[in-house]
Amino acid sequence: MKILVAVKQVPERDAQIRVAGDGKWIDEGDLSYTINEPDAYALEEALQLKEKNGGEVVVMCAGPDRVLSTLREALAKGADRAIHIEADDLGERDTLGVAQILADAVKEEAPDLILTGLQSDDLGLGQTGVVLAALLGIPHATIIMQVEKTEAGLTVKRELEDGWFQQVEMPLPALLTIQSGGNKLRYATLMGIKKAKTKETKTVTAAAAAGSRAITLERVYLPEKQKKTEMLTGTPAEIAAKLVEKLKFEVRVI
Amino acid sequence: MSGVLVVLEQRGGTWNRMSFEALAAGQQLAAKLGVECSAAVVGQAVQPLVAELAGKKLAKVLAVEHVLLKEYTADGYVLALEQVVKQEAPAYVVFPHTYQVRDFAPALATKFKQVLISDVIAMQDGSAGLVFVRQLLQGKLNADYKQTGEGPCFVSVQAGTFRAEAVEAGTAAAVTVTPALTAEQIRNKPGELFRESAQTVDLSAAPVIVSVGRGIGEQDNISIVEELATALGAELAASRPICDNGWLPMARQVGSSGQTVSPKLYLAVGISGAIQHLVGMKGSKAVIAINKDENAPIFEVSDYGVVGDLFEIVPALTKAVLAAKGA
Ligand SMILES: Cc1cc2nc3c(=O)[nH]c(=O)nc-3n(C[C@H](O)[C@H](O)[C@H](O)COP(=O)(O)OP(=O)(O)OC[C@H]3O[C@@H](n4cnc5c(N)ncnc54)[C@H](O)[C@@H]3O)c2cc1C
Numbered sequence A: 001m002k003i004l005v006a007v008k009q010v011p012e013r014d015a016q017i018r019v020a021g022d023g024k025w026i027d028e029g030d031l032s033y034t035i036n037e038p039d040a041y042a043l044e045e046a047l048q049l050k051e052k053n054g055g056e057v058v059v060m061c062a063g064p065d066r067v068l069s070t071l072r073e074a075l076a077k078g079a080d081r082a083i084h085i086e087a088d089d090l091g092e093r094d095t096l097g098v099a100q101i102l103a104d105a106v107k108e109e110a111p112d113l114i115l116t117g118l119q120s121d122d123l124g125l126g127q128t129g130v131v132l133a134a135l136l137g138i139p140h141a142t143i144i145m146q147v148e149k150t151e152a153g154l155t156v157k158r159e160l161e162d163g164w165f166q167q168v169e170m171p172l173p174a175l176l177t178i179q180s181g182g183n184k185l186r187y188a189t190l191m192g193i194k195k196a197k198t199k200e201t202k203t204v205t206a207a208a209a210a211g212s213r214a215i216t217l218e219r220v221y222l223p224e225k226q227k228k229t230e231m232l233t234g235t236p237a238e239i240a241a242k243l244v245e246k247l248k249f250e251v252r253v254i
Numbered sequence B: 001m002s003g004v005l006v007v008l009e010q011r012g013g014t015w016n017r018m019s020f021e022a023l024a025a026g027q028q029l030a031a032k033l034g035v036e037c038s039a040a041v042v043g044q045a046v047q048p049l050v051a052e053l054a055g056k057k058l059a060k061v062l063a064v065e066h067v068l069l070k071e072y073t074a075d076g077y078v079l080a081l082e083q084v085v086k087q088e089a090p091a092y093v094v095f096p097h098t099y100q101v102r103d104f105a106p107a108l109a110t111k112f113k114q115v116l117i118s119d120v121i122a123m124q125d126g127s128a129g130l131v132f133v134r135q136l137l138q139g140k141l142n143a144d145y146k147q148t149g150e151g152p153c154f155v156s157v158q159a160g161t162f163r164a165e166a167v168e169a170g171t172a173a174a175v176t177v178t179p180a181l182t183a184e185q186i187r188n189k190p191g192e193l194f195r196e197s198a199q200t201v202d203l204s205a206a207p208v209i210v211s212v213g214r215g216i217g218e219q220d221n222i223s224i225v226e227e228l229a230t231a232l233g234a235e236l237a238a239s240r241p242i243c244d245n246g247w248l249p250m251a252r253q254v255g256s257s258g259q260t261v262s263p264k265l266y267l268a269v270g271i272s273g274a275i276q277h278l279v280g281m282k283g284s285k286a287v288i289a290i291n292k293d294e295n296a297p298i299f300e301v302s303d304y305g306v307v308g309d310l311f312e313i314v315p316a317l318t319k320a321v322l323a324a325k326g327a
């Protein structure tokens, strides 16, 4: 089974976020980046499927040159090949635009299965995978925790709200958006890091962005505080004493 | 094209609780634009649900019925709603941002070469015209999005942003729509819903909950939060990453895919406050948050907040609680 995994590079979770001067995006100057968390689980699922069923795992990422570090890490963890879709202007593309350049790269590869994360940590759209499947005309399923290869195709475990799940059977080729937590993530070994250097990373240039977009991001800004939260300050001991007062006389749990 | 169409969600004849929040959003959007609002319910034999909507202020209620829509499939819903949207030609299509909507609405929008504006928390008239506000970076930033395409504008609204009680009453005429669908068009075969082995921990009745998030760093550190929970006689709970890592059992997860809790006190330690966590604990009587980031969204739902290092605050608090109790 040939599996293509779309991974996105996003700012580190603990990064200090500042709005850029033009108010249209964040200041990327001194940000550090990492793989989008659900995408790490998508890669892990792909690697395990390959270990069980044989085949090939190819990772792809659209973005500027900095995303090469994320692709290298995926290769070090065990992916066989990488595709860098060179695009410095992702901010100028909406979901359809991004999904389209991913679709262009997929068509070259004709994989049996495409995995994406269910949602990106920065944009949080939760739709690039579904739109990609729609553009390719293949079936999809979202928020997937487990994947099993069957005679006819796949059986997947979908997460639903409030602790419910559902098994879904589907034919191949297909696209799945993977939820965090279905597997245990592996670390890259020293051996893996060494081997990664010999693996192929293909660079393709993204087609020019379409002239018109369906939606545009007009402005980003810090959310306005709605609620008056009483902030308690002081040394840890002082804060603890203040909290105990609140717990006793306001919240009344001690 | 004009008007707002709200697509409500049901499963097996039962409403998804977010459906009426979306309806409220749709009515408010329609009022803002000075246009009519209609609603659609997709499924098989949805008449009882449609009857309930006849008492709402709506231009029309569409019962989108077909045997192939009995169980949810993305293909079935996309094909059916594509026909409905083409026929009704609304300017806006509004959904609740449920897991099901996440599964099909982006593909439906793609049919119209549009992009779903997902997980919206507000609609605002500004200098740039009507904008939809959504959160970026797990709630750290807000962003204004604008529809620039020609086609219908697809929008899904975040849980808890619009109030179901705000739905306006009135009268509405019901219409049944039977979309053209064939079995071969539906590629996925959905199975029965199931839950993992019985919930071993019931957090819903706990009066006091101490909940730990990724700020704890590593598994071995969880003991310091556990000690605080013990001192307070509280149940221990966690955000998703803690359970994903296997540091605490799944049964202790709070949030949209975990448990929904409403204790007298919810004490959140090292939890950022992503929406999927907040929906599980927003109903708590009192919330205290300890987080080193003063901009963490968790403070937005907290009554008391401490900006600081949990490794300093939590042990000090445990000591103070034990002292207060001993006295
Ligand atoms: C479909 C879907 C369903 C989901 N379901 C759930 C769910 O049911 N429950 C759930 O919780 N999540 C769920 N999530 C995940 C959710 O989006 C967040 O990723 C998650 O809640 C983040 O957990 P966290 O706050 O513990 O971690 P983070 O977001 O990483 O936050 C850690 C926090 O700790 C703080 N911190 C770090 N170090 C310290 C320190 N020393 N002292 C004090 N503070 C510190 C940081 O400032 C940060 O705010 C779901 C996501 C999706 C897409």
Ligand SMILES: Nc1ncnc2c1ncn2[C@@H]1O[C@H](COP(=O)(O)O)[C@@H](O)[C@H]1O
Pocket: A006, A007, A008, A009, A036, A038, A039, A060, A061, A062, A063, A090, A098, A115, A116, A117, A118, A119, A120, A121, A123, A124, A125, A126, A127, A128, A129
């Ligand atoms: N620039 C990109 N390169 C590769 N994959 C991407 C990119 N953007 C989004 N994706 C994939 O689409 C998923 C969902 O992203 P989003 O729709 O932004 O929430 C991510 O988890 C990735 O798997």
